[in-house]
Amino acid sequence: MAKLLIVEDDATLGMTLRLALGAQGHEVQVAPTLARARAFLAAQAPDLILLDLGLPDGDGLDLVKDLRKAGVVLPILALTARTTLADRVDGLRHGADDYVTKPFDLPELSARIDALLRRHGWSHPPGDTAPLEHATIGRLVIDFATREASSDGEPVSISDLELRFLRHLLERAPRVVSREELLTEVWNLPAASRTRSIDTFVYRLRRLIEDDPTRPQILRSVRGAGWRLCPDPAA
Numbered sequence: 191m192a193k194l195l196i197v198e199d200d201a202t203l204g205m206t207l208r209l210a211l212g213a214q215g216h217e218v219q220v221a222p223t224l225a226r227a228r229a230f231l232a233a234q235a236p237d238l239i240l241l242d243l244g245l246p247d248g249d250g251l252d253l254v255k256d257l258r259k260a261g262v263v264l265p266i267l268a269l270t271a272r273t274t275l276a277d278r279v280d281g282l283r284h285g286a287d288d289y290v291t292k293p294f295d296l297p298e299l300s301a302r303i304d305a306l307l308r309r310h311g312w313s314h315p316p317g318d319t320a321p322l323e324h325a326t327i328g329r330l331v332i333d334f335a336t337r338e339a340s341s342d343g344e345p346v347s348i349s350d351l352e353l354r355f356l357r358h359l360l361e362r363a364p365r366v367v368s369r370e371e372l373l374t375e376v377w378n379l380p381a382a383s384r385t386r387s388i389d390t391f392v393y394r395l396r397r398l399i400e401d402d403p404t405r406p407q408i409l410r411s412v413r414g415a416g417w418r419l420c421p422d423p424a425a
């Protein structure tokens with residue numbers, strides 16, 4: 191069972207898709223606007239997005255571009271009207287993985303979804319993706335293979351736990367990661383552990399990452415929810 195996010199403003203189509211794909215065992219959420227889709231994506235990580243391009247508050251392709259810019263690799267299947275396809279194909283190359291034209295039939299759509307999920311290794315547990323080798327996070331540059339890091343070109347020491355912490359946030363960006371998730375998955379501690387060590391980490395890392403650590407733009411706290419990484423805050 192995969193988690194699917196459908197971004198579609200046509201309520202009838204949204205509901206039809208939710209029922210049909212739900213019946214195939216997927217967990218399906220529908221967002222009728224770009225704003226709702228962005229809010230959903232800030233809090234949760236679906237396995238695939240089914241994205242209508244003509245939305246009441248903007249162009250679905252803008253969402254594709256923003257996600258790709260933020261380093262989000264999850265598969266996106268665009269839904270587009272046949273009449274406007276020609277001028278969309280170029281845009282689709284900028285990050286959508288596949289598209290189907292409306293009207294489409296369900297068996298075709300569902301076959302495309304399954305193919306994309308397979309291609310993205312969905313049969314593996316979440317997070318089991320190709321290893322991340324290098325990352326630039328603000329002023330901090332990390333080589334995960336050699337475990338070397340530099341900030342503004344100056345070598346800095348970075349611990350294994352700090353590397354795991356950053357990698358965890360990076361692989362889930364721009365989703366918010368909760369304290370409980372960090373404690374269990376990075377620190378291997380019970381979710382209810384009382385420790386200040388995450389805060390200490392964040393404090394130290396911001397001094398390596400941010401231009402102004404007192405006004406963080408990249409390693410951000412979300413009050414009551416956790417932390418998120420915005421490697422490209424201008425995006």
Ligand code: CA
Binds near residue numbers: 200245
């Ligand atoms: Ca539409």
